[in-house]
Amino acid sequence: MLSAPCYVISDIHIGATAAATDRGVAARLLDFLDARRDEARLGRPLSLLINGDLFEFWFEWATVVPRAAVRVVAALAALREAGVPVLWIAGNHDCWGGEIIRDDFGVDYHVGPWDGPLAGWRARVEHGDGLREREDRRYRALRAVLRNRVAVRAFRLLPADLATRLALGSSHASRTTRARDGGAGLRRVALGYLGTPGGPELVILGHSHVVALERAPGGGVYANPGTWLESPTFLRVVPDRVEMRRWNGSPEGEYLDALDRRVEEPARPG
Numbered sequence: 001m002l003s004a005p006c007y008v009i010s011d012i013h014i015g016a017t018a019a020a021t022d023r024g025v026a027a028r029l030l031d032f033l034d035a036r037r038d039e040a041r042l043g044r045p046l047s048l049l050i051n052g053d054l055f056e057f058w059f060e061w062a063t064v065v066p067r068a069a070v071r072v073v074a075a076l077a078a079l080r081e082a083g084v085p086v087l088w089i090a091g092n093h094d095c096w097g098g099e100i101i102r103d104d105f106g107v108d109y110h111v112g113p114w115d116g117p118l119a120g121w122r123a124r125v126e127h128g129d130g131l132r133e134r135e136d137r138r139y140r141a142l143r144a145v146l147r148n149r150v151a152v153r154a155f156r157l158l159p160a161d162l163a164t165r166l167a168l169g170s171s172h173a174s175r176t177t178r179a180r181d182g183g184a185g186l187r188r189v190a191l192g193y194l195g196t197p198g199g200p201e202l203v204i205l206g207h208s209h210v211v212a213l214e215r216a217p218g219g220g221v222y223a224n225p226g227t228w229l230e231s232p233t234f235l236r237v238v239p240d241r242v243e244m245r246r247w248n249g250s251p252e253g254e255y256l257d258a259l260d261r262r263v264e265e266p267a268r269p270g
Contacts, residue, residue, distance in 0.1 A: 001085075001116065001117045001118075002047040002049060002085060002087060002116070002117070002118045002119060003045045003046060003047045003085060003119065004045070004046070004047075004119035004120055004237065004238045004239055005046050005047075005119060005236050005237060005238050006046070006047045006048070006049055006118055006119040006235075006236075006237040006238075007036060007046065007047070007048050007049070007234055007235070007236055007237075008048075008049045008051060008204060008223070008225050008234060008235035008236075008237065009029075009032075009048075009049075009050055009051070009054075009225055009228070009234045009235075010050070010051035010052055010053065010091075010127070010206030010207075010224070010225045010226070010227070011051075011052065011053045011091070011206050011207065011209055011225075011226070011227035011228065011229070012025065012029055012053065012054050012055070012227070012228045012229075013025075013053055013054075013055070013056045013093065013227065013228070013229055014026050014029065014054065014055045014056060014068050014069065014072055015055050015056040015057060015066060015068030015069070015168070016056035016168075016229065022068070025228055025229070025232075026068075026071065026072065028228070028232050028247055029072060029075075029228065029232075030071060030072065030075055031247070031249060032232070032234070032247050032253075033048075033072075033075040033076070033078075033079060034075070035251055035252075036048060036079060036084060037075075037078055037079050037082045037084070038251075039251070040079070040082040040083055040084045041082060046084060047084060047085040047086070047087070047119075048076075048079060048084060048085070048086045048087070049086075049087050049089070049118070049125065049204070050086070050087070050088040050089065051089050051091070051125060051126075051127055051204060051205070051206040051225070052089050052090060052091020052092070052093075052094065052127030052128070052129075052206050052207065053091035053092065053093045053094055053127065053206065053207070054072070054088065054091070054094055055068065055069050055072075055093060055094045056068070056093055056168060057093060057094070057164060057168055058093070058094035058095075058096060058097050059096045059097075059155070059156075059164075060096065060097055060098065060099060060100045060101075061156055061160055062156075064160045065100060066164060073101070073105050073107075074105075076088075076105055076107055077104075077105040077106060077107075080105065080106035080107060081106075085108070086106075086107045086108060087107075087108045087110060087114065087125075088101065088107050088108065088109045088110065089110050089111075089114055089125055089126070089127050090109065090110065090111040090112075090127065091127040091129065091206065091207065092127065092129040092130075092143070092207070095111060095147060096147075096152060096155075097109055098111075112126075113125065113126040114126070115200065118202065118204075118237060119237040119238055119239055120238075120239035121200075121201055121202040121237065121239070121242075121261070122200050122201045122202065123200055123201070123202040123203070123204065124193055124199070124200040124202070124203050124204075125203075125204045125205075126204075126205055127205070127206050127207050128186050128189075128205040128206050128207030128208060128224075129143070129207050130143055131185075131186060131189045131205075132185035132186065132188075132189065135181070135185055136185075179207070179208035179209065179210060182208075182210060183208040183210030183212060183224065185208075186205050186207065186208050186210075186224070187212065187214070187222065189205070190203040190205055190216075190222035191216050191217075191222060194216035194218060194220035194221075194222060195216065195217070195218060200220065201219070201220045201221070201261075202220060202221050202223070202237070202242065203220070203221070203222050203223070204222075204223050204224070204225075204235070205222070205223075205224050206224060206225065208224060209226060209227040209229070209230070210224060210226065211224060211225065211226035211233055211244065212224035212226075213235075213242065213244045213257050213258075213259055214259075215259055219262035220262075221242050221259050221261075223235055223242050223244070225244070231246060232246060232247035233245065233246050233247075233256070234246075234247060234253065236252065236253075239261070240260060240261050241258050241259060241260045241261055242258065242259050242261075243255065243256075243257070243258040244256045244257040244258065
């Protein structure tokens with residue numbers, strides 16, 4: 001269970017850009033995480049959801065992790081020590097994790113879709129890569145190879161510096177642009193989930209880099225926090241609404257938009 005308020009970020013891609021730009025993105029993220037820790041220190045319940053691609057590349061060797069990630073994962077560990085639940089959904093850039101994230105930093109690292117209570121909402125969360133039925137067919141085949149245990153073990157045998165250069169060089173196209181369809185494909189997927197009887201009332205996706213906060217025909221909500229490569233937007237979810245905000249250094253950020261929750265009416269007896 002993710003307590004309210006639940007803050008949701010996605011597609012930060014630390015380590016993706018030129019050094020100066022990347023330091024700016026990382027600094028904003030660290031300030032954001034520090035603000036959440038300050039909130040927890042005041043005795044306020046909250047939780048953090050990272051919906052994939054926190055880093056441009058994450059991989060766990062036996063004794064090494066990517067340098068660009070060190071300060072951020074330390075901040076996540078500090079959040080956990082402050083009592084804040086942190087759920088990290090693996091994206092297509094940071095799916096090769098597990099033991100170090102869970103055991104050394106105390107973060108709940110999850111590969112695949114997550115279904116559960118999120119700030120009182122019945123929610124489904126996925127990063128979004130590979131969900132479009134036709135457009136992502138080739139990618140799904142490639143993903144099966146890249147995540148194969150044999151392939152992961154072989155990659156782990158490479159020197160960390162060489163492996164990181166190879167990974168960063170091959171990841172350029174998938175993070176520098178928005179989805180070519182403007183997010184329409186993931187929108188269809190989300191509305192399909194929301195239209196399923198007994199399904200979720202809140203669907204959160206990432207990956208497309210397209211900000212979204214939309215009411216589904218049945219009353220549910222589809223939300224995508226966008227990417228910090230363009231603007232540091234995030235979601236703040238409380239039991240009665242979902243808010244889109246932008247990080248500006250203030251405790252809760254700049255308010256942009258919100259959708260109220262529509263309480264489901266019980267079925268009338270026939």
